[in-house]
Amino acid sequence: MSKYYDKKGSPISLVTWQQLFENKSYQIIKQTHIESGPLEGGMISTVWLGLDHRYGHTNGLPLIFETMVLNKKYEDLECSRASTEEEALMDHEDYSRRYILSNTNKPTSRWKNLEIE
Numbered sequence: 001m002s003k004y005y006d007k008k009g010s011p012i013s014l015v016t017w018q019q020l021f022e023n024k025s026y027q028i029i030k031q032t033h034i035e036s037g038p039l040e041g042g043m044i045s046t047v048w049l050g051l052d053h054r055y056g057h058t059n060g061l062p063l064i065f066e067t068m069v070l071n072k073k074y075e076d077l078e079c080s081r082a083s084t085e086e087e088a089l090m091d092h093e094d095y096s097r098r099y100i101l102s103n104t105n106k107p108t109s110r111w112k113n114l115e116i117e
Contacts, residue, residue, distance in 0.1 A: 005064045007048050007085055017050050029065065029085060030092050034100055041072030044099065046092040053081050067091040069099055 002011030006020065020026050029046040045068050052062035063081040065088035070076055078095065082088040 002062075003052055004050055005052060005062050006050065007064075009061065009064065009083065012050070020048075021050055029088060032092070032096055032100065037100075039069070039071055039077075039099060042070050042074075042077075044069050044092055044095045046088050048085070048088075049081075067095060069095050 004012050004014060004017035006012050006016075007026070012020070027048050027050075029048060030044075031046070032044040034040060034042040034044070047066055049064050049066050052064060053066070054060065054063050061083035063083055065082040065085060067080050067082070067088055068076045069078040080088075080091040080095075082091055
């Protein structure tokens with residue numbers, strides 16, 4: 001079983017992963033800056049990690065994307081991991097609705113999608 005995956009979830013070598021990881025336009029999926037409210041100056045960031053964050057301990061597709069809500073000091077307030085770019089973008093939009101559109105800025109859970117099976 002591979003530890004490294006491209007954006008489509010296909011196994012890749014460590015060398016290929018390193019090359020892709022250095023390419024910020026490949027790595028960064030979406031970033032949304034929070035311009036008002038209690039988290040003003042923070043951001044919601046969705047990135048491709050390429051490294052399976054299940055670490056081989058659970059069944060299921062590799063978790064290779066991460067979406068984080070960061071305050072203006074870039075401390076993480078909430079995080080989710082996903083297997084596909086589509087799922088990661090859905091997490092990004094969910095956080096955007098909760099942190100920007102609703103302006104409540106209240107985390108519901110720090111980590112999502114990391115249940116041990």
